[in-house]
Amino acid sequence: MLVRKKSPLAHRMVLGAAIAALSCIAVTQPNVARADATTQYSPDQVKGIQAWARSLAVQAGTFCASPVGMYNLRQGIATGANPKAKPNHIWRMPNISTPKLAKESGYVTPNVNTIYGFGFMDLEAEPIILKTPDSNGRYYIVQLVSMYDDTFAYGAGKEVGYKGGTYALVGPGWKGTLPNGVKRIDAPTRWVTVQPRVHVKNQDDLAGAQKVLEGITVQGLAEYEGKPAPKAPTYDYAEPKLKPNVASSLLLFDDPLQFWSICVDAMNENPPRKDMISAVLPQYKYLGIELGKPWKSENVLNSIFLEEMKKVGAEIGPMIADLPYLIGPNGNGWIVTPYNFGSPGPDYLTAAVHSVLGLTANNSDEAFYIWSQYDENQKQLDGNNKYAMTFPATFPYTKVVPPGFWSVTMYDLNSKLTVENPINRYVLGSDDDLKKGADGSITIYLQSTSPGKDKESNWLPTPKGPFYMLIRNYAPAEEAMKALQDPSSGKILPKVVPVK
Structure with a gap:
């Protein structure tokens, strides 16, 4: 088919008509004082409005x-069509966050050194009484988190201790009186999360951890005092379609x-x-x-x-x-979460990174996190390649206060969950019998296939595609906390080195 070229005049006519049409754009507006439904904007105004x-x-x-x-998270755990535990109850995960359990919970970047509990408490009608047990020296925490993902208190952990206690979680505006022997904790929001984590070293240790998790209980104040409970509310929240x-x-x-x-x-x-x-x-x-x-x-x-x-x-x-590397010290492809990570307050970028990549992550005094998705050359980590990284014996970020622990956990970059692998290993750290060099250093091998029998004790399997890792320190020692607060400490983070 023959196509005729338009003349310059025709081009100018078309362009002029387009500009005239754009200059008369009318946009739908609600009844507000600043503008009405007949407001028209020039092309430059439209660009400025779009940008702002x-x-x-x-x-x-x-x-x-x-x-x-x-x-x-609340809809998946407590208020959706198939709740794991109804409001004012705790769902106790039966095991560590294997890929199957991680997918069921929908919980981002899960810890694999602990068994989790999740409970959403509605404090509108009355306070909720939280009881925590004596763990007999086992590390565990009971984290209390607002609906803005701020950690506002703990019922157990490094700072509170592991001996147990009885607490009242009190919602905004409640004016009643609490029984003797109950410690009051004021919550900043009506809904809060009670999130236990109980350390489990291996499957042989699981039963002991489960016993501690079962000992963490919640009940309404009226029930605690032997009085009639207020009428249970009904919930009709919109289901997130994700x-x-x-x-x-x-x-x-x-x-x-x-x-x-x-x-x-x-x-x-x-x-x-x-x-x-x-x-x-x-x-x-x-x-x-x-x-x-x-x-x-x-x-x-x-x-x-x-x-x-x-x-x-x-x-x-x-x-x-894509923004975690903006919020804290970094080096050699790693980012150290900032000191305010668990309670960022009005630092909304840190809060957003915390929620998208580490929802309900802890206050740094209790636990901190070091993230990597790049090798020493700033290239994306990918399981089609092989890597090694070495922690020196003096590495401060792994120093803990007993009974705390440190670990490195592997995640799929796309799902942000743990991944299947041939030896069902998702984490390595202080719970494992890792081979050490003559100088006390620890080398960890990162690849999808075995590095050889002599290195398998230090092998952390990767997925086939892109991945990221997290170093965790639960109950960090003073040496670790000093490193966390040192802006220059990113340079001592281990290099993730590609190997042939």
């Missing part, structure tokens, strides 16, 4: 990552706008910090985000803002997942 709307949506999405991540077989904290919604509606639902039920309400929330009204009001697309300032919110809702989880 996206910037605002990214900032709001960064804030929302934490409450949405916690909402998704991409399957990946951690729910990655925020991969089928409909990106559900990210925003869930954020506002979680926020309205669990109001944020006062400084957030006064200093940050007012600007989010352009996005239809206002405390006390449900999020509706028609309340967004205009269609330009709504379109940017759709884009950001789809991108925010993967975007945040």
